[in-house]
Amino acid sequence: FFGKDIEDLDTRLTDQALYGITDNEEDPHTEYMSAQEVKDFVQSINRDFVGIGVEFVSDNGVSIVQKVFRGTPADKAGVKAGDIFSKVDGKDVEGMTSDALKELVVGEEGTKVTIEFLRQGQPVTLTITRGKVSATAYGYVMDDGTGYLLLYQFGEGTPDEVSNYMDDFEEKGVKKLIIDLRGNGGGYLDSLEKIAGRFLKAGTVIMKQEYRDGSVEETKAGGNRQIDVDGIVILVDEYTASASEVLTMALKEQRDDVTVIGTKTYGKGTVQITRMFSDDSAIKYTTSKWLSPSGVWVNGTGIEPDITVNVHKVIKTAWAEMKDEDEFHPDSVSDAVANAQLALDYLDYTIDRTDGYFSKATSETLKLFQKDHNLEETGILDSVTFKALYSAVVMDYNTTTKHDVQLHKALEVLNG
Structure with a gap:
């Protein structure tokens, strides 16, 4: 009876049925996703959008640029971390919420936005052409010459983003590197393979997948040019999971200059694949468990850091x-x-x-x-x-x- 008041009833009933079929206590990572959930899931991993390419933080109506992602429209236009948003296309944005400011800044690809920033108290006006942005990685060279690389996710564009930062590090003679995987919940296996190739020789085993029939398949680092560094520290926390744990274990076991610092990681040791349906919904289901190159399974236990350091x-x-x-x-x-x-x-x-x-x-x-x-x-x-x-x-x-x-x-x- 009440179905007459529900828009797109067939889709809703199908979604509800598939949610129930895939829900189980044994495997929390197997799940059905509606078309909208698939879209949100992909976007959360790829972190791609059309905009200018900055991350900002707002407080009491003041919005400050926290990060400028390399190679983005903002980077090319000269936006700097620490710049304060003052006006967007002539509109005063002081006191504006972060969501309202974001709505003014993002827009269609190829369109222009004129932004007045305050930089050390002085107005700086820049006209920026909006473009496609992938913001899964961020890096810079610290004052002491150490390279800092933050990976938010392992998305489709992450290998290219990482390469941009690695090339910059090499040009500046970086010999020590911090890889920040705190809060990184994982992503795509093919991205992991390519990124691992910047730190391990091509063909080096980064993980093993064990299937239900007992067969084992090795995943190896891609053939990217390695960065020549003398020491690496990997930062992890309780939200470091899946592909991030794979990279952590691979570098720890396959190099002799890696130290893991932080708190114990999440402990997700299974691999899922996604099967799409014709209506753009999908089932994401577990196909195997992954092991480190030496055969360690971190599922449910996580990775204990070499040095435990708790945040405040x-x-x-x-x-x-x-x-x-x-x-x-x-x-x-x-x-x-x-x-x-x-x-x-x-x-x-x-x-x-x-x-x-x-x-x-x-x-x-x-x-x-x-x-x-x-x-x-x-x-x-x-x-x-x-x-x-x-x-x-x-x-x-x-x-x-x-x-x-x-x-x-x-x-x-x-x-x-």
Whole structure:
């Protein structure tokens, strides 16, 4: 009866049936995806879009360029990390949400957008031609000459992106390299093969796939030109999974100059393939398990780093909600106070405790933060101060490496 009110009922019923057929406790990675879910899944891996090629972070209505991806329209036009969006096509964007700003910046391929940035307080106006952007990798040469390569995913365009950064590193004489796989959930096997070929000789085994009949197939590094470096550190965390774990194990086992730093990885040791249907929906199902070159299976256990380094607790802690009228005073206890104490500690203020008890010492430290951020120096945790603390942590973590203890440890290891 109610089907008469449902648009495209046949598709919905088919989707629901296939969701049920593929749902099982034994294999969480086998699943049915609707046409829209397939589209979203592919986009999440390829990270491709039409735009200018920057990553930015917004705080209190101020949007700052965090990264400029190499070879993109923004890179060619001269946009730099640290530039602040001021106007887009003459429209003032101060106070605008990140989504609203994104809508102004992206557009059809080949069209132009004129953006005024503030660079060290001075306006810089650039006209940029929008183009196709693949943003799965990012890299730069650090002040000490170490190459830093961040891989978001192993997408279709990732090998070319990596090659662009590797070529730049070679031109600049980079001999030490950090590969950042934190938060990288994997991607396509063929991309992994090509990328591995930049760090391993062609034909070197990077993984083995074992099928249900017991047969084993070796996957080998592609024939790309290797970068000549003397030491590599791989950064990992609990979200490093699948293809990222394959690359980590391959480099660790097949080179003698690799150190893994961070926290234990996710532990996804199975391989899936995707079979498309005529309506653009698909089933992604497991065909094999993957093993490291020496036969290690990380499924469910993950990779233990050579050196365990935990990020500050505030980065992994969920923040409490505070209503506009909420206030916390000394001698009270709350999750919000615990968040504030962790934030103050992260931002290098002296704090006596982080358990959520609002001590007198916490109040005095809060006054210092309020003073530094031009807030009323009450020593009370109100919603304005709470939001300012959260924003300060987010901006610091996303725009500086000052408190990236895992990255600092990587540099320490590489530089002896």
